[in-house]
Amino acid sequence: MLWGIKNMFDLQFLYLVGCLTLTVGLALDMGPNQNMEFTFMLPTGGTECFYQTTTTGDSMEIEYQVIAGSGLDVGFALISPSGHRVVSEFRTSDGIHMLDYTEFGDYRLCFDNSFSKMSEKMVFFKVIINSEGNTSGGQEEWMDFTVTESMEDYRIEEIRRTMDSVYRHLEKTRQVQTVLRAFEARDRYLLEDNLWRVSFWSCLNLLVMLGVAVTQTYTLRRLFDNTKRVCT
């Protein structure tokens, strides 16, 4: 019976520690790969900055693309927590940057549209953080919540590894899909703009043509009317 109680206390202690680690992990953003993507409107002449918290030794991948807005370009700057400008791009339409070793602190991503006086831009960007040493899908914690396996075998370990690999590949597929979607959105906006422009300028062209024809004719007539009057 003594052994039973001791076992129970061990279990309680274990999951208390597990909970605490989980809490701390969530608070400090330690964890599996994080993937954040946002699409937002950058107002005319404005600048928008986003901040990303990282721990030392992570790797960070930033990809951005301008989806809509005349010129399809935006200025981009990435500033490290120590104030050092890691990336500085002026008027580019898309970019992808990889940081192999991040410092501890908040990285600043700034999108700059101050050079444009007339149009606002729609910008899509995504930030992928790969925590060092923790690249599975955050699935280690699941052992606390799931029913235990009836058969602990080395084969299960292999299956687990295969599934990890499949998970990672599928995540990559999702990310590629997201990028393709952003490209397609950009092309679609461009095309819809073109359609509107074709209609508008054709109409205008027609009106101008008719206007010029009528003006020419009546100017000529008036010319001869005046002459006639002068003659008589």
Next chain:
Amino acid sequence: MMRSVPAAAVTILLAWIYPSCGLYFHIGETEKKCFIEEIPDETMVIGKYRTQLWDKQAGSFLPSTPGLGMHVEIKDPDTKIILSRQYGSEGRFTFTSHTPGEHQICLHSNSTKMALFAGGKLRVHLEIQVGEHTNNYPEIAAKDKLTELQLRVRQLLDQVEQIQKEQSYQRYREERFRMTSESTNQRVLWWSIAQTFILIVTGIWQMRHLKSFFEAKKLV
């Protein structure tokens, strides 16, 4: 079983409100920040945010300010408002899309007192999860009593389902794209023909009109 329930409860509680990703931005008093999510239909989206206010005395951001809420407004692709609600300084909003397309998620603070923003900055931590990332796997495991491998397979199945949905949506968008493209081509063609025709007709009309005018005036 004994250790699963409290641990699951704690994690569910934390994961429920606490955005675990570190992306944040600053928002002004009357500023409205909008994010666009292009999603296929029947997709669940969960957004979590947490606000912090700049404290001049402490010289840093306070953990949270009760009483300072955020107003969340979500519009569907037809610009119809599907969610318009006030939340506290920490909140979680969720919606499911019924039409595929661009949904707009707008946030602005509901503060009316200028004093609160004396420092001028409100920090908002935001996390938006789409599709199978909204699933809470520990909860699913606890509910369906799954083993770890079963749970992983379930996760992989959800991922593949979401990829399939995105691909169908991609096909629908490509069809729209093609229709717009063909419409543009047609318009270019017809407008060009119409303009050429009108130009010729106008030319002929001009010549005839002037000829009859000059003949009437006995100049020709």
